Amino acid sequence: MTALPAALAPGSTIGILGGGQLGRMLAEAASTLGFDVAILEPQADCPASRVAAHHIQAAYDDIEGLKRLAALSDVVTTEFENVPASVVAVLEAEGVRVAPNGRALATAQDRVDEKTFLNSVGATTVDFAKVDDLNDLTAAIEKLGLPALLKTRREGYDGKGQVWIKDAADAESALDAIGHKPAILEARAAFTQELSVIAARGVDGTVAVYPLGQNTHENGILRTTIAPAQVDPATQSRAIEIATAILNGLDYVGVIGVELFDLGGSLLVNEIAPRVHNTGHWTQDGCGCDQFEQQIRAIAGWPLGSTKAHARIEMTNLLGDEIDGWHAMASDPDTHLHFYGKREARAGRKMAHINKVLERL
Incomplete structure (x- = not known):
């Protein structure tokens, strides 16, 4: 059995990938518990930078920036899910623990993988179909019925990267609307x-x-x-x-x-x-x-x-x-x-x- 990591004492440093509002509120919470915070964020003067002990201004996949973050931190976490999952391996190779793990990030970053995983653990989702091109979308519409929601498989938030399809004749224009990116079609949920x-x-x-x-x-x-x-x-x-x-x-x-x-x-x-x-x-x-x-x-x-x-x-x-x-x-x-x-x-x-x-x- 793998030994559990020892609890971090106050005075340790929490690393955060991302410096937006969630990173800011995480840094504030960490400070209350006596931790220092180091953030890696490409944007200068980001919200979290003004409440953190360290701001490494670098891209999320910048190797040197990641090494600096690892050297400063006793554990690293993320404030948003679209940090490249490959970054976790880089940090772990530098000897720092990352939580949540790379598998969780990778699963949440792809909507087909995400729904497949959810169903595998008994968490039911709407019916869905993978869409790579117009032929896939036509078949998915026939299988799931309309209206249905077309989403990009990766990225997209706050309503971005998605479009409702109400008529099969609108399939091609829906793909145009999401830039013909790899996608998922989701059946409509009649929720209350x-x-x-x-x-x-x-x-x-x-x-x-x-x-x-x-x-x-x-x-x-x-x-x-x-x-x-x-x-x-x-x-x-x-x-x-x-x-x-x-x-x-x-x-x-x-x-x-x-x-x-x-x-x-x-x-x-x-x-x-x-x-x-x-x-x-x-x-x-x-x-x-x-x-x-x-x-x-x-x-x-x-x-x-x-x-x-x-x-x-x-x-x-x-x-x-x-x-x-x-x-x-x-x-x-x-x-x-x-x-x-x-x-x-x-x-x-x-x-x-x-x-x-x-x-x-």
Whole structure:
């Protein structure tokens, strides 16, 4: 049996690939627990750079930059899933542990591989088909029916890289819309609501799962999460089973976000995110141990924190110039502001989020 890594003591350094808002909030959580943070991020003056001890400005696949990160860090994690999975092997060759592992990153980076894995561990998804060309798409439409959602297999987020097909005659134009990239066609899910579950797994295999969140999207971008969601105990229990199966199946260490479709009695997995997740921001003001502290605890080999909710929270993303209303929001004692430190407010850009306390539990 492989020995478990020793828990990192305060004063150790956490490495983070990525310097956006998630990296910033991870760095803040790490600082609270007494850790230093080193980030690798190609963008100068990124949000995380202003709260981290070290900023290595380099591309994610820059070998020298990765070696510098490995030399500084006692463990390395990622703030987003599109860091090349090959980077993990480079870091591990330098003798630093990476969590979550390369398999988790690679699985989440390809939507066909992701759904294939999910089904293999008993986490049901919509029916799907691999699409490489127009012939594949025509056959997939015949198999799955319409409407159906065409997505690029890799990358794409917040509604990007996807298009609904409602008529078979639109197949070729749909491929044009996604740049004829390798794709997946997904059958439509007749869901009653969109849910998500945030869960964590420690180095010893311990699993901790937060209450479900209920999500609302606008134009492909998450708008609000209300959590704990008002669902029956069976739905919460099924979500715990799904999250645990995914975490154990990937031998995962860290926090994961699992997006779910509620079909009114059963759950389908939409996708997984091998990182802290936008739908878990509510935990910052709704739980004693939020998802960011939980991530640091997990990868550092500490005991996982409590996932019990002490308040029901409505999290709202603030996009673009919506942050200009900060003064009025700050005047509400039940509203907690979390700003990302981005210099430029652009339309549709996530600039901050607020957590409004709806109820004390």
